Amino acid sequence: MDYVAPTTIEDAVGALSSTPESRVFAGATDLIPQIRSGRPEPGLLVDLKRIERLTAVTEGANAWTIGAAAPTSLLTEDPGFSNQFPGLSEAAGLIGSDQIQNRSSLGGNLCNASPAADSVPAMLVNEARAVVATAGGTRTVGVGEIATGPGRTSLAPGEFIVEFEVDKPPAHSGDAYLRMTPRTEMDIAVVGVGVRITLDADGNCAEARIAVGAVAPTARRVADAEAALVGQPINDDTLAAVARAASAACDPIDDKRGTIAYRKQVTGVLAKRAVTIAAARAAGEDTENAATTNGAH
Amino acid sequence: MSRTHINCTINGDQTDFLSESGGSLLNALRDDVGLMGVKEGCGTGDCGACSVLMDDRVTCACLIFAPEAEGRTIVTIEGLANADELHPLQQCFLEGAALQCGICTPGFLMAAKALLDKNPHPTETEVRYALAGNLCRCTGYDKIIRAVLDAAEGMRASAQTGDAA
Ligand SMILES: Cc1cc2nc3c(=O)[nH]c(=O)nc-3n(C[C@H](O)[C@H](O)[C@H](O)COP(=O)(O)OP(=O)(O)OC[C@H]3O[C@@H](n4cnc5c(N)ncnc54)[C@H](O)[C@@H]3O)c2cc1C
Ligand code: FES
Numbered sequence: 001m002d003y004v005a006p007t008t009i010e011d012a013v014g015a016l017s018s019t020p021e022s023r024v025f026a027g028a029t030d031l032i033p034q035i036r037s038g039r040p041e042p043g044l045l046v047d048l049k050r051i052e053r054l055t056a057v058t059e060g061a062n063a064w065t066i067g068a069a070a071p072t073s074l075l076t077e078d079p080g081f082s083n084q085f086p087g088l089s090e091a092a093g094l095i096g097s098d099q100i101q102n103r104s105s106l107g108g109n110l111c112n113a114s115p116a117a118d119s120v121p122a123m124l125v126n127e128a129r130a131v132v133a134t135a136g137g138t139r140t141v142g143v144g145e146i147a148t149g150p151g152r153t154s155l156a157p158g159e160f161i162v163e164f165e166v167d168k169p170p171a172h173s174g175d176a177y178l179r180m181t182p183r184t185e186m187d188i189a190v191v192g193v194g195v196r197i198t199l200d201a202d203g204n205c206a207e208a209r210i211a212v213g214a215v216a217p218t219a220r221r222v223a224d225a226e227a228a229l230v231g232q233p234i235n236d237d238t239l240a241a242v243a244r245a246a247s248a249a250c251d252p253i254d255d256k257r258g259t260i261a262y263r264k265q266v267t268g269v270l271a272k273r274a275v276t277i278a279a280a281r282a283a284g285e286d287t288e289n290a291a292t293t294n295g296a297h
Numbered sequence: 298m299s300r301t302h303i304n305c306t307i308n309g310d311q312t313d314f315l316s317e318s319g320g321s322l323l324n325a326l327r328d329d330v331g332l333m334g335v336k337e338g339c340g341t342g343d344c345g346a347c348s349v350l351m352d353d354r355v356t357c358a359c360l361i362f363a364p365e366a367e368g369r370t371i372v373t374i375e376g377l378a379n380a381d382e383l384h385p386l387q388q389c390f391l392e393g394a395a396l397q398c399g400i401c402t403p404g405f406l407m408a409a410k411a412l413l414d415k416n417p418h419p420t421e422t423e424v425r426y427a428l429a430g431n432l433c434r435c436t437g438y439d440k441i442i443r444a445v446l447d448a449a450e451g452m453r454a455s456a457q458t459g460d461a462a
């Protein structure tokens with residue numbers, strides 16, 4: 001394997017088009033284990049981390065821009081970011097150990113296209129957009145359009161993600177991400193649920209966004225669960241409806257880490273809990289880091 | 298495989314070496330630079346035995362391609378002690394019997410150093426989370442956690458008396 005570390009997007013695009021067997025990477029925390037387990041080696045490794053724009057995390061007037069190769073530790077260390085996106089920050093903070101988070105990126109998490117990638121439901125509920133570098137310039141697509149199935153993406157050969165744009169939430173909004181893993185740390189989600197809630201002046205739900213991970217070939221929004229909340233108060237009845245809709249949206253696998261019935265039931269439970277946490281945040285109530293206090297990791 | 302010339306700072310010394318461009322920093326440090334304190338447990342990011350600091354952040358050397366080290370500052374276990382004087386973490390691991398076979402120890406020490414560098418006053422829970430990426434098959438974690446808490450306490454005490462560790 002050869003290695004290059006371009007410093008501009010144009011040079012990276014050029015390197016990718018000059019070698020057909022080339023592969024971009026950021027933290028290599030998915031790539032190296034995959035090569036070690038016998039997946040074919042790329043001919044050319046294109047390291048994205050020397051391109052400044054790809055590792056920057058910046059706050060704009062209306063949105064944050066997160067470099068696709070920025071280490072996810074930047075999203076948990078910056079209080080400005082984690083106060084506005086506690087759920088997305090928590091999801092980033094669940095990716096492996098400190099050693100992994102100092103390398104792992106949102107671009108890699110999304111483009112590795114594992115159905116269980118923790119940051120993806122949290123990006124979906126924040127309607128993050130991916131800026132994609134192509135031979136002709138860049139195009140911007142919704143994060144939900146990138147992964148098409150386990151290990152597969154809609155990116156054409158030679159394309160890569162430059163950065164993610166995430167609009168700042170409206171007033172009285174809050175997000176949350178919860179996952180279920182057999183172990184507390186260093187484990188892959190059996191179920192993951194991301195939620196963003198916006199409340200109206202009466203404390204009813206004005207907007208709901210709910211996404212599930214690890215229970216279908218790709219993470220997905222659950223329109224029925226969202227519809228069960230909009231215009232409604234958040235109470236036992238509406239939470240029960242959310243849980244039913246979230247469970248019904250699952251199309252999970254059956255394996256030793258969780259049966260289909262188990263994954264469906266846990267999805268409903270986590271959806272209720274995540275809605276409750278997101279709504280409390282939207283109401284301005286103090287919530288501790290949901291990921292480490294809720295007993296559901 | 299092609300070999301690449303790599304320049305970086307390792308344990309304070311400007312170092313250059315030749316390494317396989319698709320090889321890991323772990324193999325480069327052991328085989329090309331001769332730093333055998335960096336251990337390989339799994340090679341896939343799960344055990345933390347290969348933990349080193351790169352630009353002050355703890356990372357798994359097994360998940361870094363060797364040429365990524367170009368221009369970076371790397372600290373391995375060999376750079377932890379101050380000449381003949383052990384780092385307080387090393388001293389506390391010794392005194393607290395926080396090791397048995399020792400293969401996990403360099404990784405635990407580097408991860409613990411990264412923690413104490415940014416948080417001199419960690420709680421037990423914070424220590425446990427910070428070391429969640431390090432596995433030990435022999436000692437049991439309690440002695441390791443206690444050694445890190447003891448070292449933190451000792452370092453705070455000597456920082457206060459001006460006798461910086
Ligand atoms: C010990 C361990 C624990 C882990 N725990 C978790 C966990 O709890 N939750 C979780 O979700 N994941 C976990 N992971 C998986 C991994 O760390 C994450 O998916 C991480 O976010 C991947 O990011 P990366 O930058 O390291 O990806 P890389 O390995 O660099 O890349 C992954 C894939 O994405 C492609 N790619 C990377 N960047 C881009 C880009 N900008 N544009 C297009 N394609 C790109 C690469 O070509 C490659 O195919 C774990 C991994 C390890 C080793
Ligand atoms: S050898 Fe690197 S984490 Fe195990």
Ligand code: FES
Nearest residue numbers: 397398399433434
């Ligand atoms: S002392 Fe043997 S693995 Fe930790």
